[in-house]
Amino acid sequence: MTSFQPADRSSDDDAKPRNWVDRRREKIRAEIERNRRGEYTVPTWVLAVALAAMVGAWLALIFLV
Structure with a gap:
């Protein structure tokens, strides 16, 4: 019978930030x-x-001069 080994999850952990x-x-x-x-x-x-x-400087120039 073959044994099942889970995939290495370290690459998934590196790809997705945890906090x-x-x-x-x-x-x-x-x-x-x-x-x-x-x-x-x-x-x-x-x-x-x-x-x-x-615009404020332009208006000030027009009205104050």
């Missing part, structure tokens, strides 16, 4: 890799603040 710290590290590592490849994007809130500052 939130490991998941967070993987997200950070993936973001750094994306940024190094040139896939960096500016957050929307930064663009909104820059637009508001430019």
